[in-house]
Amino acid sequence: MKGNFTFCNPTRLHFGTDAMSALAKELANFGPTVMLSYGGGSIKRNGIYDQVAAALAAAGKTVVEDGGVMPNPTVEKLREGAAKAKACNADLILAVGGGSTIDYAKAVSVSAWCDEDPWEKYFIRFEEPSCRIVPVGAILTMAGTGSEMNGGSVISNHAAGLKIGKVFGPDVFPKFSILNPEFTFTVPRRHMVAGIFDVMSHILEQYFSGDDDSTSDYIAEGLMRSLVASSRAAVANAQDYEARSNIMWTATWALNTLIAMGKPTDWEVHMLGQAVGAITDATHGMTLSAVSLPYYRHIMPYGLKKFARFAENVWGVASAGRSPEAVAADGLAAFEAWMREIGVAMSISELGATEEMLPKIADATFILTGGYKTLTRDDVLSILRKSL
Amino acid sequence: MKGNFTFCNPTRLHFGTDAMSALAKELANFGPTVMLSYGGGSIKRNGIYDQVAAALAAAGKTVVEDGGVMPNPTVEKLREGAAKAKACNADLILAVGGGSTIDYAKAVSVSAWCDEDPWEKYFIRFEEPSCRIVPVGAILTMAGTGSEMNGGSVISNHAAGLKIGKVFGPDVFPKFSILNPEFTFTVPRRHMVAGIFDVMSHILEQYFSGDDDSTSDYIAEGLMRSLVASSRAAVANAQDYEARSNIMWTATWALNTLIAMGKPTDWEVHMLGQAVGAITDATHGMTLSAVSLPYYRHIMPYGLKKFARFAENVWGVASAGRSPEAVAADGLAAFEAWMREIGVAMSISELGATEEMLPKIADATFILTGGYKTLTRDDVLSILRKSL
Numbered sequence: 001m002k003g004n005f006t007f008c009n010p011t012r013l014h015f016g017t018d019a020m021s022a023l024a025k026e027l028a029n030f031g032p033t034v035m036l037s038y039g040g041g042s043i044k045r046n047g048i049y050d051q052v053a054a055a056l057a058a059a060g061k062t063v064v065e066d067g068g069v070m071p072n073p074t075v076e077k078l079r080e081g082a083a084k085a086k087a088c089n090a091d092l093i094l095a096v097g098g099g100s101t102i103d104y105a106k107a108v109s110v111s112a113w114c115d116e117d118p119w120e121k122y123f124i125r126f127e128e129p130s131c132r133i134v135p136v137g138a139i140l141t142m143a144g145t146g147s148e149m150n151g152g153s154v155i156s157n158h159a160a161g162l163k164i165g166k167v168f169g170p171d172v173f174p175k176f177s178i179l180n181p182e183f184t185f186t187v188p189r190r191h192m193v194a195g196i197f198d199v200m201s202h203i204l205e206q207y208f209s210g211d212d213d214s215t216s217d218y219i220a221e222g223l224m225r226s227l228v229a230s231s232r233a234a235v236a237n238a239q240d241y242e243a244r245s246n247i248m249w250t251a252t253w254a255l256n257t258l259i260a261m262g263k264p265t266d267w268e269v270h271m272l273g274q275a276v277g278a279i280t281d282a283t284h285g286m287t288l289s290a291v292s293l294p295y296y297r298h299i300m301p302y303g304l305k306k307f308a309r310f311a312e313n314v315w316g317v318a319s320a321g322r323s324p325e326a327v328a329a330d331g332l333a334a335f336e337a338w339m340r341e342i343g344v345a346m347s348i349s350e351l352g353a354t355e356e357m358l359p360k361i362a363d364a365t366f367i368l369t370g371g372y373k374t375l376t377r378d379d380v381l382s383i384l385r386k387s388l
Numbered sequence: 389m390k391g392n393f394t395f396c397n398p399t400r401l402h403f404g405t406d407a408m409s410a411l412a413k414e415l416a417n418f419g420p421t422v423m424l425s426y427g428g429g430s431i432k433r434n435g436i437y438d439q440v441a442a443a444l445a446a447a448g449k450t451v452v453e454d455g456g457v458m459p460n461p462t463v464e465k466l467r468e469g470a471a472k473a474k475a476c477n478a479d480l481i482l483a484v485g486g487g488s489t490i491d492y493a494k495a496v497s498v499s500a501w502c503d504e505d506p507w508e509k510y511f512i513r514f515e516e517p518s519c520r521i522v523p524v525g526a527i528l529t530m531a532g533t534g535s536e537m538n539g540g541s542v543i544s545n546h547a548a549g550l551k552i553g554k555v556f557g558p559d560v561f562p563k564f565s566i567l568n569p570e571f572t573f574t575v576p577r578r579h580m581v582a583g584i585f586d587v588m589s590h591i592l593e594q595y596f597s598g599d600d601d602s603t604s605d606y607i608a609e610g611l612m613r614s615l616v617a618s619s620r621a622a623v624a625n626a627q628d629y630e631a632r633s634n635i636m637w638t639a640t641w642a643l644n645t646l647i648a649m650g651k652p653t654d655w656e657v658h659m660l661g662q663a664v665g666a667i668t669d670a671t672h673g674m675t676l677s678a679v680s681l682p683y684y685r686h687i688m689p690y691g692l693k694k695f696a697r698f699a700e701n702v703w704g705v706a707s708a709g710r711s712p713e714a715v716a717a718d719g720l721a722a723f724e725a726w727m728r729e730i731g732v733a734m735s736i737s738e739l740g741a742t743e744e745m746l747p748k749i750a751d752a753t754f755i756l757t758g759g760y761k762t763l764t765r766d767d768v769l770s771i772l773r774k775s776l
Contacts (some may be wrong), residue, residue, distance in 0.1 A: 001634055001635045002630065004407065005403050007401040008399075008400040008401070008403050011396075012394065012396040013395040014394050015393050015395065015649070016391060016392030016393060019392065045527075088442075203436065203696065212630050213617060213621075213634065214634065215610075215641075218610035218611065219607055220610070223606065225609075226601075227604040231603075237656065241390075242600050242601055245389045245390070246602065249604075249650065250603050253603075253607070258641075261637070329723065
């Protein structure tokens with residue numbers, strides 16, 4: 001690996017069927033007022049809310065309810081949550097849910113005591129927090145975003161037609177996260193596979209970049225092999241604990257900065273997917289799957305060596321005596337077959353996008369420069385058209 | 389993965405050719421008195437000592453010299469260092485060296501203010517520290533032990549014929565570590581390959597255990613593939629930065645608890661190697677290589693599935709239509725060929741062990757129960773005899 005970097009990840013993770021038993025000890029590290037952030041009613045139906053409420057009561061905490069965090073958390077909800085956290089002087093924001101809820105909690109944590117508008121400061125100007133940061137703890141109910149062990153936060157501004165991710169530093173990472181794979185058993189199948197594809201996309205977008213021999217790429221290959229094996233098992237049986245636990249753990253390590261260390265990263269699929277999401281409000285993982293194959297087939301000639309390696313090391317494509325082009329194409333074909341097998345969205349039309357929307361989606365697509373090919377606006381439009 | 393676990397690794401790592409530039413900022417987090425622990429004179433010859441001394445002077449620190457840490461740090465040196473750290477009321481122990489120096493610094497950190505004898509408390513009774521812990525920072529000059537991002541500390545008691553490792557918790561992990569792969573360029577070839585084998589052994593001893601499908605094993609396979617590729621490059625050219633940086637990074641992740649998460653671990657090769665080391669004082673990595681093949685061939689029938697997987701996924705052994713025994717044997721043959729290629733010790737005789745010493749080495753070998761086969765004393769003696 002060539003790059004200079006600092007790695008620091010202070011989040012404490014409690015993993016497994018007994019993970020919730022660590023909550024009492026974690027709560028003892030914080031003051032009396034806890035803002036409890038969560039999404040819709042699913043945690044009330046599956047009993048997780050009751051477990052958390054009991055632990056908070058036993059710890060003598062004052063609980064400020066903050067439900068209704070939506071799947072693509074909005075800037076309006078962020079402003080409301082920030083005002084609430086400030087008003088109650090929250091000592092901890094406890095996020096119970098998937099990546100959206102935890103992303104939201106992190107955004108609130110740096111906004112409650114911020115004198116400026118958080119959308120402008122963090123998501124438009126990409127500045128770092130300069131105010132008091134309210135600590136965040138997380139109880140994860142869905143595997144995918146990796147938000148439980150990183151500083152990422154994606155917020156949607158529908159009025160502006162924008163969905164933007166900001167990556168905060170270790171001060172904003174959750175102080176602790178509770179990961180019980182059983183909590184993911186009741187996630188609807190469509191959201192489970194969207195989460196799985198989100199994880200795959202995180203890995204791929206850090207893998208398809210750079211030209212040196214880097215340990216990070218070997219770790220990425222290991223994570224992908226594990227994910228492919230476990231996704232097949234989980235699709236066959238949603239209650240397969242071994243598979244669900246591997247998926248949850250892979251999700252965490254796919255996006256906690258480890259596999260990006262010492263190398264450039266791409267992230268253009270997320271830019272395209274987030275632009276689709278900003279216009280359609282579709283499920284995040286499905287926006288990524290819908291644009292991935294046109295994108296990767298578009299950039300393959302520029303990173304051919306890595307695409308051939310992907311084919312061999314992740315999908316077991318035989319390479320002896322064959323051209324790298326043929327090997328690489330077989331790798332993407334195997335990737336496509338796996339996508340169809342687990343059942344992710346294969347087009348943006350399925351997500352509600354139309355030909356007429358493409359210029360607007362292209363406008364909302366940020367162009368990044370870390371991958372094998374920096375896209376032009378024509379490239380973006382061509383990829384979106386092939387994604388229809 | 390089946391297990392319940394907590395993962396927490398708070399060490400901040402600065403990696404790359406510019407890593408030393410982070411030292412000034414790190415030093416600002418600690419009080420005025422720094423105990424500077426290091427080994428022999430190599431850091432004075434290669435200029436690293438001068439760089440560190442300049443940073444300490446610029447930070448206005450009072451430096452208490454603590455050189456002479458030996459390759460297998462002794463309990464006598466530990467007691468001397470603990471008394472020194474207490475006498476000067478050290479605010480930071482800055483360890484400059486390889487794993488031995490950092491292991492020693494961690495042992496001193498929990499011994500300076502300990503009212504009991506540290507050997508008895510930590511290495512015989514395996515207790516946790518209950519006293520004030522002096523913070524440790526590390527500047528790594530040799531890749532291998534992973535001591536830069538874990539709580540491990542191995543101390544030798546030659547009078548008792550014992551070399552024992554204690555694994556402390558995150559409070560004892562280095563607060564920061566500085567990893568500049570260029571610092572390893574001047575490590576003598578024999579020590580470089582001993583370090584490489586130590587890394588391989590760390591990975592294998594966490595890999596050869598458990599029977600479930602676990603993400604940890606896939607990550608381990610990725611680390612091994614990276615290490616094999618980079619070790620060959622580094623043996624061909626010791627100044628190959630790409631290879632040396634991959635080796636250094638792989639060493640860190642091979643033993644910072646990640647790949648042990650959610651699964652049992654073996655560690656019997658370290659028990660055998662440390663017993664050899666306690667009697668012969670041989671280089672740690674070489675004691676591991678000298679016993680590995682007899683050990684793994686001995687336990688292979690009990691973990692056949694994993695040994696066949698090792699052959700396929702790490703060494704590319706073809707498996708179609710072949711028995712797992714044949715595939716697994718080919719994997720160990722490929723492993724042996726790699727060991728001979730990089731030039732590690734292939735027998736304990738080369739390290740000074742004799743037939744007469746075997747009962748004493750067997751007496752000093754702790755028997756662990758996490759691997760595929762719990763050894764009997766006869767097993768230990770048989771493995772040691774085959775290692776001669």
